Amino acid sequence: MTESINAGTNNTIVLEADKLTKRYEDGVLALDELSFTIKSSEIYAMLGANGAGKTTTINLFLNFIEPTSGEARVMGIVTHKEPLLAKEKLAFVSENVMLYQNFTAIQNLDYFAKLGGKKNYTRDDYRNVLLRVGLQEEAHNKRLKGFSKGMRQKCGIAIAILKDAPAILLDEPTSGLDPKAGYEFIQLLDNLRSEGKSILMSTHDIFRAREIADTVGIMNQGKLVMQAGRDELTDKDLEQLYMKYMAGHMEAAA
């Protein structure tokens, strides 16, 4: 791993959660004063059980929901105040996206690229990016109808790459990928990091997180219960820490 040696940009803060709190209308506290920062050329992995608040965090960055209090900022722009400006700086890969079933891979890419304001891509650009995410060339002009979950996920990642935004949000990106594709995906993230992207990903995969992330945060019931840099962790550590914090928190809750 060649960490931050060739990071072109200076270490400015790109993504920032500042005491981010979300209480839903039904009273559930989904996020409780969450704070973290992610600099450029940095990957931050959120770990946690289902319902810990990972997806809520990403939704808040995308302004799909409004925070109850606190702010989510992208390059200093408060997302719920200037959502359109903030979204220009964000790319997003969602979990298990279906995309447009009647469009080919290229047509899907083209549409979303244009929606992101990138109008000058050529077919070659689409081809290259699809190859980069590991989608075989013969699938490029096929309709998505017959695609497997992994192939669709690759298209989703390609869409995010094409947007060429400083920040990338990934919601369970490796779900549905086979081990080989998972490995390739980690390589890809590494590449993107070296291009200076700031990446926030939520995942269940402790080992991948340990492998790629610069910082790992463990969430439980809307709180960030642990945050550690890569240097502070080993594979075994993280798993134990994860179990410990989950269990510890439950004890605390009980």
Added chain:
Amino acid sequence: MLKLIIFKELREVIGSAKFVATFGICSILIILAFFAGIKNYETSLEEYNASTAANLRTYKDTTDWDHVRDHRIVLTPMPLASLIIGLSNDVPRAAYINGRDLPSLSTSNYSQQPVFSVFRFLDLEFVFQVILSLFAILFAFDAINGEKERGTLRLSFANSLPRAGYILGKLAGSFLALALPLIIPILIGVLMVSVMGISLTADEWIRLGLFILCGMLYLGVFLTLSVFISCLTQRPSSSFLFLLVIWVCSVLIIPRASVLIAGNTVEVPSAEEISVKRLQLQRQNARTADEKFGEAFQQFLKELRQGNDKSPEFQKRRQEELYAEVDKLRAKLDKDLNDFTDRLNEERHNKQIKQEKLAFGISRISPAAVFTLAATTLSDTSMELRNHFMESAQAYSKSFADFFRDKTGKSIDSKMVFDMDQEEKKKQQLPIDINEIPEFVYQAPDLSTILHDALPDIALLILFNLVFFTGAFTAFMRYDLR
């Protein structure tokens, strides 16, 4: 096992929010249709009483039965025809009878009151046809492929479950789940009929019961069809789309298209064409007869001038002879005329039957058309109503002629005597009792005839059920459970 599946199906359908909403709407519509039918019956009864009274009122002050030769009779309203309207608004409602000629039917309700023809009526038959079929589709379109999508199909067959038992339970369960709740609004409707003071004869009750049975069979057709289609397709969304297209075609398109196709294939000469032709020949005949009469008269005058035998007896005999010849010619011409029109009418009638057979034959591809035909036959509001009314009116016309003979001692064919002096005297007499005029009561064909006519369509509905049931059954036997 079967019981378990049936109960699961019942619980699943009846417990769904979709069911509560759609069932509520269906119930309201069914009860509304019953209510509208009852109101409709009351209205038509009022109208009937008013117009029969009005028709008789013409003779209110008449004192001589000799003047009562023709009047209008009105089709008696029938409670079933109000519930299942069919063609009763397209059939002429009144007929003009005079005891001699064929009754002439007047205009239909729709042509009198086109405001109702714009959107037509909302009757029980329409509600059943549209609602029951949609109801069945809505709840059965994902019967099999929906379970597959949810993964419950694999889960179920992880147990030692025979496929036949499963599909049987599925069909029986969903039929019961849809049919049993629908019985409630139907029973309420039937109850309303008896509570609101509409008396049905035993025959009519049987016919109504058969109609409801047809409705259930019709529901069954769409239910088995939906299950069948859901066995044939992978995803519920595509089976629904498919079923909706079938629904549109069978309820809205095929019936209409079939009649129009038949109309284009079999040309039927129009009635007015025939009547104009008849009139033409009649005039020609009249002219021929007039000429003959003129000749005869001239001949008579000539003989009178030149004749040797000037005795009045001979003259009278001669005149009678000459006139008898004219009468003979007249009779022959009349017979020719009648033969001619009979032939034209028969030709038309045959063509009509051919057209009708073709149209209904094609339309019977659609279960909705079969249901309509069965329902209108049962309620006696089918195409036959016109003929039935005509026959009834003819029979009445005959009995009226007999009545006239009884009252006046003359044939109704005889000329009306109009004597000014007599009139004055008649004025002094008591007016006739118009209520003595025999009342016209439309005689619906008896139950056995109606059953005989409706049976093929009921059988066809059962056949549809069987075909789709077998289809669903065999398709499921080979269904890919993964």
Added chain:
Amino acid sequence: MILTLIEKELKSILSSPKFVSVFSVCSVLIVMSVYIGIEEYKTAMVNYETVTSQVTQQMRDETEWNSLNPQISRYPDPMQIFVSGINNDIGRQARISDYGTADLTNSSYSQNMIFAVFRSMDLMFIVQIVLSLFAILFTYDAINGEREKGTLKLSFANPVPRITYIISKVIGSWLGLVIPLLIPILLGAALILFYKIPMTAAHWKQYAFLIGLSVLYFSFFICLGVFFSSLTKNSSSSFLYLLVIWVCLVLIVPRAGVMIAGQFVKVQTASEISSQISLKYGELSDEYIEKIQKYGKEQRAGLENLEREGITSREEFQKRYEVIREEYRKKANTAEEDFSQKLAEFDAALKENWHNRKAVRQKLGFSLSRFSPASAYQLAAMDFAGTGMSLKTDYEDQLRTYSRLFNKFRADKIEASGGRGYANVFENKKPEPLDLSEIPEFSFVNPELSHVLKSTILDFGILSFYILLTIAGSFIAFIRYDVR
């Protein structure tokens, strides 16, 4: 941005396999409906021609003005191809009677009952029922379907304003569904040209308006679909709602409206009206006869007096006699005039009342049914095609005017030919045929387009209102839509 969105919307509609199948079904139906309409029109035309030629032939055989009772047949109008309306329900023939009334009798449906069993399938029916369903089928998942596919989240990860998104959604679906449908509609028009149906410029104008109206109606269902898809989370529930609404709007409300009005506003039947008139006739004629008898007695008494007076001068007698005669004649004339005036007044009052009640019922029924855009569409379409309710009333009005004209003409002719000119068989003289060329012609005048436009403005308004309502609804619903 908006162009990208619209382009994508168009592509996704046009490339879906659902579109190919449903669109082709609709196209076939549209073209078929026009074809069937053309065939029906041709049949009606043949029927019209046989009947009229035979009627003319029959009239040529007449030798007496007195026995001339022409029969008018309704001339088929090409617009019935697209919207049959009440054309088949109301009579096609009318006999001009001596009494100045002319009712249309022999409706096509009562003559050929088989066509009434399932009724006809015209362009209006296809648009009203099939195309509305078609619109729903393609828009019920416009928004919530994207949510289910996850593309809504993905789209809104980009700087897309929601208002732009929903506007382009509506415009895109509209273009994607309306433009392809113009193909079968143009094909239908081509069929009309191919079969050389005599459509005048006015007819084409009416046709254009009809198409415009249909597009408006179709647009409503597109907007309705988008509205419900942005109101609900799942496409299956929005479809269920839309289907229920469709059944209500298209099948239930129109029928219910008129039936309710029929319950509330009772209108006498035609036979009751005619019996009331004949009753009044009897009453008045009794009165008249009584008067005449009275005057007759007076006259007789006067003449007897005259004889008793024993006037010797023949001239004097003649003069007095004439005075008495003249007095009688005057009185008799007044009585007769009185009689016919009273009868006419009664008739007019009764009929006016009757027509008013009918109008009230019609207004109430149509207003109630206009809750549904499907009824508004149908009523306006029938007006454009000239097969609406006004066809019967206008036709009968014009027939009445004509029959007055004709009766006057005939009376003049009879008088000119020297009172009665019964050909006498005893004289063995061939009667002369009549000169039919002078008979006034009857031709039905369709209401002017501007007049029709005025009467349909309400329906245009209703449709536009509903469209605006659903568009506004979809905007509001989508602004607050949870895209997750």
